[in-house]
Amino acid sequence: MKLRYIFITIVLSGCLFPMFVFAQDMAYPIEGDGILSFLRRWNRIDTSYVREFKELNIDRINAQGGLELGTAYLIPPLHPGDVYPAPEVIDQPTERKIFGNKYKDFAIVSDNLKDACFYIISGHGGPDPGATTRVNGHELHEDEYNYDFSLRLARNLMMQGAAVYMVIQDEYDGIRDERYLANNNGETCWGEPIPKSQIDRLKQRVEKVNDLYAGDKDKFKYVFAVEVHIDSRNPKKQIDLFLYYADNPQSRLTSYTLRDEVLKQYKKHQPNRGFSGNVSYRNLYILRELNPPAIMVEVGNFQNTRDRLRILDPNNRQAIANWMTNAFVEDYKRVTE
Ligand SMILES: [Zn+2]
Structure with a gap:
């Protein structure tokens, strides 16, 4: 019993600790998300965010290079000049x-x-x-x-x-x-x-x-x-x-x-x-x-x-x-x- 308790504690701290440290910068993908759509939701638009995302989440991206539902991913920090949430925009007349x-x-x-x-x-x-x-x-x-x-x-x-x-x-x-x-x-x-x-x-x-x-x-x-x-x-x-x-x-x-x-x-x-x-x-x-x-x-x-x-x-x-x-x-x- 005691052994099992210790085992669980280690497993929990092993996965919770990084979650805790980066808690604010992680998020779960939604159905159908790829890296681009995931990043866009966090207003990370520039393509350099994709590279940063891959580096941060090297262990979490699946074999096809995609995202897994139920896995939390680290969100790259904002670049200078970028903001989240995106300022509200009026209806843009030009597509x-x-x-x-x-x-x-x-x-x-x-x-x-x-x-x-x-x-x-x-x-x-x-x-x-x-x-x-x-x-x-x-x-x-x-x-x-x-x-x-x-x-x-x-x-x-x-x-x-x-x-x-x-x-x-x-x-x-x-x-x-x-x-x-x-x-x-x-x-x-x-x-x-x-x-x-x-x-x-x-x-x-x-x-x-x-x-x-x-x-x-x-x-x-x-x-x-x-x-x-x-x-x-x-x-x-x-x-x-x-x-x-x-x-x-x-x-x-x-x-x-x-x-x-x-x-x-x-x-x-x-x-x-x-x-x-x-x-x-x-x-x-x-x-x-x-x-x-x-x-x-x-x-x-x-x-x-x-x-x-x-x-x-x-x-x-x-x-x-x-x-x-x-x-x-x-x-x-x-x-x-
Ligand atoms: Zn002219």
């Missing part, structure tokens, strides 16, 4: 699958933009490629790069808690970590085919955004439309970033905040090169006709070799989207505080 397989899963990292709504309009699309250029035998179309920038910006803004409409959508292209983006004309304007004639095309997106804005303007503290372009001008001219604002004070003030923030980032990350960010009013159809405050961004000159180096580099496209996101967070504070 995440638009970002493509590699980018569709992401954590909401803050509520910095929780009362903000953005209409991101990727310039051109459908039958209209925008500016074109040739690099190393590749014919490159502006609309594909506008779209990649737009997706990166939209995703970033969502991560900060904003509601975001990707007004121009392409169900086949997510975020592409490539230099040469293949061309297609499958883009739609919020599901509608994009017409051929320029004026119909612009009208279509303006009307769509104005419709949406009528329903959104009282729901949010901060609403903004951003149209994304790449400029096309004399190849000698390096332009970095141009911002055009509509004829209202919100658009103007926001474009100056954006310029100042992006300028700050350039100084920090590329101190040795000047930045020729330019802000001006321009009487463009789209800016004139949109009801929400609106700006147009021109990210570099497609014909300039140095601007193009940065447009073609996916890391740079992401960096510019990140800087613009920081800038919107700053501007949101300015407007709402």
